Every structure is written in structure tokens, then in C-alpha cells.
Amino acid sequence: MTAAVHALNRVGIRPRLRRRELGLLIIVSVALTVGWISYVSFRDGRLELADTAILTTYLVALFVIHGLFVISGRRMDEILFPTAAMLAGISLLMMQRLPQDLVTQNVAGNELGLGQLQLFWIVLGFSLLTAIALLVRSDGWLRRYKYTWAAAGIFLLLLVFIFGDVTGGARLTLRIGPVSGQPSELLKVILVVFLAGYLAENRRALSESSTRVGPIRLPPLPYLLPMLAMLGIALAIVIIQSDLGAALLYFLVFLGLLYVATRRISYVVLGMGLFLLGSFVLYELVPRVQERIDIWLNPWADAQGAGYQIIRGLYAYGRGGILGTGIGAGLPQVGSIPSIPAIHTDFIFAGISEELGMLGALALLGLYLVIAERGFRIAAFAVDDFRSLLATGLTLVIVVQAAIIAGGNLRVVPLTGITLPLVSYGGSSLLVNGAVIGLLLALSDRGVEPPVPGVPRGVRQRLGRRARALGGRVESALS
């Protein structure tokens, strides 16, 4: 053991035990195994643990990732990863429990069902998480080229706008060859990067007040304009694509970041005012918005049509009660028809609330609050404003998105289609949210220690210099 450690030390890697993470991962494993036993026992009518291939694969992946974290020796947060692992584990259990033919894909002659596909995406997402957590040691590539990133993101959205496929009444999916994805998921991260970069640079000016409009004090408008323009373009495109959930998310994250950077409540009030005004205009102009608000106010007015999904979701809550029916004992399908449309994506929260009950759903919400606590802690301890704001934005992206869709499921706010981060089925969502957690982990390493000597730097530095030179030219042209 010590020999191995010495060997690692010689190549510049100093392993660092992560006892808290290990302990939490063991708890996660036990909880998921108990859940699996509960599900399989209910399905087969006797106490047993069967069909464990998916569960085992997942748990092994978790501990492999933990091992990599240990070997890397980075001083990263030890709670974020187990929390994400629990969320994704619940997701895996639910996807295995739902009718497998909800989503199928033929991969190399094998017909893969919902559970297997979700496992694939989770492992892929967590691989991305690990890669980012371990390899990202510099944030220059994020902070320096914020305009480039923003332009790339909007370009991506434009591609969807022109070439995208329509799913569920919204133009969301971009298909390139066999690969398809939903770029609005990626854009949320790009937007956060841009906002963090811009606000870190200009937050002093923004938090001062120089312009007065009646009782409202405004900052110098030129400082607000680039940000508003970027947000406006993104919002306009997603609204045209009827991706209302994403639009709401962008807007709330924008307001949250603006507040954190300036601590000026007048921005929030003004933003909410604009939001209400915008909602009113959209209600009048866009039939889809009108429909969403109408079914929110009274889903029973069209119980067999527009309100069908939300009413079916409410039935699931009622059936679940306090303790839930137990995994596998709910009624997500009648015959072969899912009882709630989109139960594996937009309505997974209702499905979980049915089978794990109010207590289970509260615990699930609690996991997002843990992410919020860790993310904000990382932000508070970050070494400069950019990283603080970046960590805040990345955290908000996850917890606000979870609140939007859970609130929509619960009829607390109008329903807008968006995934429950790390839980809903879907490749784009899992990859992007995995990347977000990975970035938060990388940011949590405060880099107290200097880069380990002995890492080959020559090639990397040369490549880096060339990339920066190219990026710099693009960036200056854009800004």
C-alpha cells in the first residue's frame, strides 16, 4: 500500500483519503440496495434480491469514481458527489420499475429498455462529471472567452430553431447523424458562464446607482445592456421554440445571479415586474402559454384534454399519501398505457411521490437543498468573484430547475416541460447536469496547493497558448 502511494507520489500524484465521501457512498449503496429489494420483492411476490446487474454496475461505477477522486488527491467537496449519486440512483430504480418499453433503442442488435438506457446515460454523465472534476484545473478557458461561449450557445440554439425536431409540442431536439440532444440544456451552463464572467467584471458598476427613473434607481444602462441582450436573444429563441421551462429557468437564474452580484433588491423587483408584464403579453400572444396557465388555474376544465396530465399527476400524489405505496406498488400504468404521460421525464417527481410518499418526496427535495448548501458554500469560499458567481450560477441551475418542475407537477406554479435534474430520463440532461456537478467539484478545490510538479506541461502549454491566441481574436471581435 505504502509502496503504491510512494509510486504515485513519484509521478506527482498524492492520494488523499475521502472518508466522508466513502461513508456517504456506503449509505447511498445500502439505501439503493434496500430500494431494489423492495421493488423486486414486490414484483415477484417474495423477499429476494434479483436482476442486480444494473444496480451492481451503478454501485461499482460510484466506487470507481470515488477511487479516482482519492487517487487524484484533489481537495474537493466530499458531499456533492454522494448526493448526486443518490439522486441518480433513485432515478435508476424508478426507470427500472417503469414499463421498459417507454423508451427503447436498438444498440448493436440488442433492444435496450428504459432502465438500461438510463444506466448508460448516468454512467456517461458521471464519466463526464469525473473527467471535469479531475482534469479542469484552470478556469481561464471559461472566464476569458465568455462572449465566444455565449455566441456559440446562441448559434447552437439557432441550429435547433432551424433544423430541430419537435417533441411534445416544442422544438427541442437537434439530431446530428445518430446523436441527438437538447441544446437548451447546454445553453443554461453557457449562460451561467457568460453571466458569471460579465458580472464579476462589472458588478461594482452595477451595484452603484447612477440613473434615476422615478423612485427606481438604475445603474448605468451600458453595463446592463450586453447582459440583457444575451438573455433576450436566448429567451426569444426558447420562447419561439415553446421551450417555456428553459426560458423560465434562464430568467430566474439570471435574476438570482444579478442579485448575488449586486445585492440590489430593486433589480429583483424590476425583474419580477418585467416578468409579470412579459407573462401577460405572452399569455395574450402565445396560445401555448395561455393553455399552460389555464390548465394550471383549473385543470378540471379540460380533464380529458389539456388538464389530463396534471390531473393524473395529482391522483398519483393522492395514492401515495404519507408513506407511499412502495416501489413497484404504485399505478404508473393502466394496462400498457402510462397513467401519467411523460412520467419518466417531466412527471418523474409525481411518480416518485406516489411510490415513496410525501416523506420520500420531501427527502428528494432535501437532496437538492444539500446540493444548494454545498454549492453556495463552494461559492462563499471561492478565491475570487468569477468563481463565486460561477459556483452560484451552476448551483442555481440545478436547484431552480428542480423547483420549477416539482412546482409544476404539484400545481404550485404553471407546468412547463423541463427535466428534474439527475433524475428524469434523458441523455442531454444527465450529461449537462453531470458536467455541472463536475464543475462544482473542480471549483471546490480551492487550489491551496500549487500545481503538482512533474506533470508534463510542455505540450499542454503550447496547445493552450495556441488555443488562447485563437480564442482571444474571436473574443475581441465579439466584445
Added chain:
Amino acid sequence: MTENNSGFVPEQPDSRPLDATRSRLDPRRLRVHLRVRPRLDARGQTPHLSPVSANRPPRIAGSLLRLSIALALVYGTLGGGLLYWQVMQAHSLTTDAANPIVLAAARDAPRGTIYASNGDVLAENAAGNQRQRQYPYEVAAPVVGYNSTIFGTAGLEKSYDAQLTGLGSLNGADDLLRKFQALAYNPSDLHTSLDISLQESASELLGDQHGAVVAIEPATGRVLALVSSPTYDPNKVVDPRQGRSYVASLQSNTDSPLLNRATQGLYVPGSVFKIVTATAGLSSGSITPDTTYADQPGEIQTGFLVDGFRIHDFPRKVQTDHPLDFYEATEVSDNIWFAHAGLATGPMNLLQWASAYGFGQRIPFELPTSPSQVTDGGGSFGGFQDRVELANAAYGQAEVLVTPLQMALVAATIANHGLEMQPKLVDYLQASDGTVTQMPSKPLTQVCDASVASVIGQAMQQAVEGQYGKAFAGAAKVPGVPTAGKSGTAQLGGNAAPHSWFIGYAPADNPKIAIAVIVEGGGAGSQRAVPLAGQLMSEYLAENP
């Protein structure tokens, strides 16, 4: 503004000498970990460099704290949403007719059976077709209702739908425990208090005439018979071949066979309401059993003039030459005496004690009920329009409207020493796993003192058995058993034949059955309702001595 482009490690060393030493034991390093609110300002900047540094932007950590509070509120709201739907609304959502689990239960689980008190089946699943119900006793339709795949449910089939399908029990803890059992549905059988032979007799005696009969066990509130005439054949309603046309014909029928007259029919009560007036008058002390009105004998000829309106009594064979007391006035059903008594009692007292009986509210019951009323309300005279309305209401005319169920409860309350029991149809539920849930009797209201009830009971016995009372209500007498009651003839105005009413109970000294009978357009109380009630009470007491 200096910017830190190179990586996570700041190129400029932190202004504090934090990184100068790297010892794990350095107390300054420990301080970093213990610090709750790090100072994030001025980092990466040289404080003395900029003149605006006095105007630093706010610290991000402070903003984060406020953002956290906002976020906690948002998540708290979500938790509130969960609480609302999963606890507060859970039962109504789970038993909603459109809920797929209700449909699934109807398909997967056999529905429970409904029994009469003697064990006869009132509703069961048809042999060979679990989804269709059959109803051996058509006369029980106002109680049992129907369960149709097309028209939904009515009657007990509706109010106990969740228990019959086994989706919910009356005990929340059972629902929790069921999660640990293999059987997802646990349908219950209903065992009712309905005496099916009494129900059949009442229906036969009403014959083609419209009306209603309600019989109650006074001490418990158990409903023994609940007849509404005309009624419908639930077997035809649930028959998929002829259901639609049959229901259409019922709906267009002007005799309203779908209306449950016993619980929802509103009738002018006439003299049977005098029992309510007497309760209010005696309880409030406005009258006593010995109260007489000196003008009353004379007014039999001239009428009783109240604010320009003359109240008359019916011309009757039995006349007296002295002022009547309460017993005599009840025995001969003297409207003028009760008009006086009503005015003496006053609007507030009359409404208060009527409300104690259940007037003005829906009586809590397993079938839908309509509220009975003493007045339309809104008038300036304590809710009445004027003294004339109050005087007329005191003997059951004016705007008084009652359900037969309400009047049966009035009789049962007097029989039960002034304590009104909540009416109920189901004695107990037996779940398919053998669990028995008793439905206990519940006292509803202590309407009046036992002494008041005893005085009224004595007057009611006199009204059936007394020298003069016999002429009105003697036919209600159960042979060999002391019987109490009050007949009524509800005037409807114009040339319409009056409703024939009777309420009463027997045996008067140990009441086992209280009854209310109304025959629409049946003429004077003595013509139809009184003998009908007498025969039903005789039959019941012969079977249940």
C-alpha cells in the same frame, strides 16, 4: 480591475500571508476551516490602488445567505404542496370517480355486497359478470341507489363507493397498514339497518300514491325504512342494453322518480310542525303545559285576528267551551292556540329550537339531504316577514318546508327523551379480510330537556288515544301498545288536495320505532297517513316485540 486568468491558483499571491507556510498545524490554516463567513472582498485587488475602493461591491457571501433564505422558502412551498395533495387531499383524490385506480379496482376487485338487517341481499355482483350489479329489492332503490358503468353511482353505492371497492377504509390507519399487505384492494360488505319487510310493506301501502315513509329506531338513529314513491328499478339503470333509454325516461318523468322524497323532498308540514313549536315554547319557558288563552274559545267562531289577518280553525265536531291547555290543544290540534303560543314564543326561540332539530342545515346522513326551513329568512321580524307569518308558521303553514327525514327525527327525538341521534343506515362493514368496522350510533343534539320531551310525549299519546284525539289519529294506535303521534293536514292553497301527514312513535313508554309518513294529496292526516303509520308500527312491533 485585475483579473485572474491563469487557473484556480491565483497568480498574485493572496494579500494575506496564508500560503507562506504550509504546515498542517499552522493555526492560521485551521482558522480558514473554522471561519463561517469568509471575507471575500478586496481579494485579488490592491486595496490602496483605486479611489473607488471605498465603494466596494457587496460581499457575495452575504448575498448568498439571503438567496439561501429565498430558496428555502421556495422549497418550503413545494413541501407545502406535497402536504396538501398527499395528506389533505389524498382521500378525495383517491376516491375520485375518474381516478384510474378506481376504474382498476372496479375491474380487478369484486365489489362488496349490501345486506339488509335480516341478511337479505340488497345489492350484489351479477353472477358471471363482476362489473354488473343486481338489486333483488327494487323498493330499496332510494337507499341502495345504483352502480352503473355509464351513469356512475347513487345512494349507498355512492357514499360507500371507496369502501365497497376497497380503495379506502373509514380508518386512516388501515390504509397505512394495507401497504404492507399483498392484497391491494380490500372490498367491504355493507350491513345496513334496513328492515326489508317494513320497507316492502310501506311501499305497498303507499301504492300508486306519491309520498314517503321514514322509520327510525329512536335510541340509536338506525333507519329501519326509507321509502320514496314513486321510485325506479336500479336493475334497469345498470343494464347496459336498456340503461340509457330507461334513465332518459326517468329524467323526463314529471313524477320525478329519481328524487328521493324521503330525504330531499320538501313539503308543507301542517300540524305535525306543532311539535317543534311546542318544543321551542316549553323549552324557552314562553308557555307551560297549563298555558291557556282566554280569547281562544271565542276565536274558534270569529278567527284570531293577527295584524289584520284572521287565523281560522277547521270546523270540527269536537268543540270545547273552555280555554284549552297544551295537552288539549295538541289533542284537538288547535291552530289558534298554537298561533298564540308561537307569538308568545317569538321568532328567535322558534328558530333556535328548530335549528337544534336540524332545520336550516343538511342533516348529516349517508344519503344526500335537503335542509328543512321554518321561514324563507331575511324578514325584519327576527327572520320572519311579520307576526302573521310567525303565527301561521307556528302551526306548520306559511313558509315552513320540511323533509320527511327531518320530521321522523323530530318524532324520534321526543321518543328518545329529547336527545336527537344522528340517523344512520349502515350498522357495520365487513372487509374481505374479515375485519369488521362497527358504525357506532352518534348523538347529534340534545334538543330539549327530558322533562319537556316527556310533556310533549304525553300530549302526543293523548292525540292518538285521548277521547277527542281518537277522531284524528286514533287509527295510528298499535293494538295493545301505548302509542304517541301527531297527525297533520298540510294546506297547499287553491283547490289542491292537502298532504296527509303523521309522525309518531310506539310503544310510548319504551319507544322502538319512530315514524314519519306523508302521502302527497292524501287529504286529511286521518285519511291516509295515520292508518298507514299505525299498520307499519303494528307490523314492526309484532316482528320485533
